[in-house]
Amino acid sequence: MTDLAELLRPAGASLEADDDFEGINKLYLERGWGDGLPIVPPTMQRVEQMLAYCDRPWNEPVAKMAPRYGEATPLRLAANAVMAGCRPEYFPLLVLAIEAMCEEPFNLYGVQATTHLCAPLVIVNGPVALELDINSGHNAFGPGRRANATIGRAIRLALLNIGGAIPGTGDMSTFGAPSKYSYLVAENEAASPWEPLHVERGLPREASAVTVIGAECLHNINDHESLSAEGILTTIAGTMSVTGSNDIYYEAQPLVIMSPEHAKTVAIGYSKAEAKRFLQEHATLPLGKFSPENIERRFRVTFKERYAKAGPDAPVFAVQRAGDIIIAVIGGAGKHSAYVPTFGATKAVTRALKTRDGRLARSVAEFKRS
């Protein structure tokens, strides 16, 4: 393994600063290296500790991050992980999430630079989610767990500092979103009546994996009354049917999150595939709900095969293909689900956690250098 001091020798690879928390934070903010929150100064010692859980060369890029196409080397990722407050054992998952979102179908350039408010959402599956104590239950998307908060934040810092998603320069989002600070959860596999997301997407159950989605924030779906699968699915489909979503215009892959209670009811008689089929068929709204300008300028032009002469009752589908709907079971007690539309021009990517020699990793300990 290369000596860290050697890697930091080239001009610009490191900087010297007084051991002063306030001063270093001021310096980082002035240089635009961060998300606005205080950072943990990435000293050589801390970065080296972070890299204890890296089984590859520290200066070999694992991906290039759009829109700057900056090289995401383990060394750079480790500095961002330290800044975010990660524990070293989180590091393999950070690397995996970055690799996944840099795969072509995800369209990281679009997700980063668009005026839309999307951010990469990372859903973790498999034994590593438990090992790292990633929240999948109550308040899974909210505060409280170090793994969710800091791995998600490290991803954002890498998107900013390596990918160049600088607001107004590389990130043109009209609004941004709180999910651009941190957006990482685990699926609540133990409370799910169905196969876990990573298994559904082709990986063995014993694998640990991330699925990344170019996602909006969550929209809550309240249904305290439905006692049947069809009832809950009808409520979810209704919430999916809105006029202002990007997903209307793409072959999009939006996410439906069911709480364990809703999932349990839906699973009585419905497989995941059947639930998706129901949602795709029922998540529609009549063309007449769209503004006349959208009908004339978009539907009748871009989708002319279907809508050139369609009347106001012609159905517009929230999602084009049932198989494109992603269902995950997340959360604690409560009769809620959530809908997460996407950027549209992005595909979800699932990637398994593997050691450098290509074996499925059962534990992050397998990445630890002796």
Added chain:
Amino acid sequence: MSELRKRGLVTAVICSDPFLKLGKTQAKVFGVPDLPLVMIPHPLGGLSLEQVEGRAHVAIPQVVELIKEHAK
């Protein structure tokens, strides 16, 4: 576009005002920092055909200028 520029063709990216920084940064990223940006007013969405023509009238003189420069 950067590849065309590298081949010496007259090239430019049409860019509305708020996207100037993104355009300049991307040009640098792709190794053509001098890539011309043809600037037009924002927005692009929701324009009438007349307004689109208006944007074209802003862009055309800039394109003509690029061709003239290239011919020198």
